[in-house]
Amino acid sequence: MPNTNSDAKKEPMSASFDLTQLTPNNGKYTTIPDKKFSARETFGIDIDWDIPGFEDDQNPNIPTIDKTYKFDATTTKAILAGFSHNRRVMVQGYHGTGKSTHIEQVAARLNWPCVRINLDSHVSRLDLLGKDMISLKEGKQITEYKQGLLPWALQNPVALVFDEYDAGRPDVMFVIQRVLEAEGKLTLLDQNTVIRPHPAFRLFATANTVGLGDATGLYHGTQQLNQGQMDRWNIVTALNYLPHDDELNIMLAKYPELDTSQGKEELSAMIKLATLTREGFKNGDISTVMSPRAVISWIENTQIFQNREEAFIMSFLNKCDDLEHNIIKEYYQRCFGIDL
Ligand SMILES: Nc1ncnc2c1ncn2[C@@H]1O[C@H](COP(=O)(O)OP(=O)(O)OP(=O)(O)O)[C@@H](O)[C@H]1O
Numbered sequence: 001m002p003n004t005n006s007d008a009k010k011e012p013m014s015a016s017f018d019l020t021q022l023t024p025n026n027g028k029y030t031t032i033p034d035k036k037f038s039a040r041e042t043f044g045i046d047i048d049w050d051i052p053g054f055e056d057d058q059n060p061n062i063p064t065i066d067k068t069y070k071f072d073a074t075t076t077k078a079i080l081a082g083f084s085h086n087r088r089v090m091v092q093g094y095h096g097t098g099k100s101t102h103i104e105q106v107a108a109r110l111n112w113p114c115v116r117i118n119l120d121s122h123v124s125r126l127d128l129l130g131k132d133m134i135s136l137k138e139g140k141q142i143t144e145y146k147q148g149l150l151p152w153a154l155q156n157p158v159a160l161v162f163d164e165y166d167a168g169r170p171d172v173m174f175v176i177q178r179v180l181e182a183e184g185k186l187t188l189l190d191q192n193t194v195i196r197p198h199p200a201f202r203l204f205a206t207a208n209t210v211g212l213g214d215a216t217g218l219y220h221g222t223q224q225l226n227q228g229q230m231d232r233w234n235i236v237t238a239l240n241y242l243p244h245d246d247e248l249n250i251m252l253a254k255y256p257e258l259d260t261s262q263g264k265e266e267l268s269a270m271i272k273l274a275t276l277t278r279e280g281f282k283n284g285d286i287s288t289v290m291s292p293r294a295v296i297s298w299i300e301n302t303q304i305f306q307n308r309e310e311a312f313i314m315s316f317l318n319k320c321d322d323l324e325h326n327i328i329k330e331y332y333q334r335c336f337g338i339d340l
């Protein structure tokens, strides 16, 4: 059969996946990276790397660019190493610090299709690998093998992100272990097939713990990870709370309407309060911390309710233990001079 696609020999056959079909290759783009992006210009970080990516930006699995996104240098460098050198990168840190979105926003700028899976305790081996399913064909019931997300992603130019990696079930983790090595082939026993990874397949994970169990009590449902499995992650980078001014700049970029002297002062006090909860947590005074995500929802709720205090109560205070309300009200008093 004549083959007009010059790429076709280099890459494995792309298989279909019902939810996240890649657009058919219409000859306009290749599935091998065909463009270089300067790390300095694209991400504003101080390194001389050229990162491979794609010219084509039409693939439906490319995440949408958040123009206001601020890249943290250390985290971004680790993720870029993952994309350009095919390293397996895990981003670990407290909740709501920007782990998942960092990977997504890097992919968005490289035009690299990116699929995120939440590895919660309901994801099973069969969900990942595929299973026989009954479907209707020409009015008849037939049993058909439906490919899982892992074999699909493995054969495509896709950055696969396992979110909440430390919440995955042990049986699922062993499936992932097989593909963690760069050459990691996947054998589907019941299909008698061996799947080789596509050269542009990438694997990332985000987790709240480093797989040694949860020492903080914040992350119920996480598991200790098998050390043989942790060992296969080439790069582990930590993204925790950023310094006050960095967090302020992220919020100002997101909400430019607050970029006035009054707005900045208010925002700065909000972040100070968040910082107090983080310090209070470290010292064992309170058990709930205010993440950057919580600050974002406080800002947005303030805009909805037109009342900062009411918004604070609903965005954060009501999530805290009754016994700790007084401490948090005192923090509020310290930052805003107002009794809640
Ligand atoms: N550097 C940043 N620039 C702009 N927005 C950010 C940044 N970091 C975090 N955010 C925003 O903070 C929110 C939380 O980010 P994200 O969901 O990536 O956190 P996470 O670390 O993955 O949290 P979790 O551990 O709970 O999964 C998002 O709305 C994201 O847009």
Ligand SMILES: [Mg+2]
Pocket: 099, 100, 101, 163, 164, 206
């Ligand atoms: Mg996340």
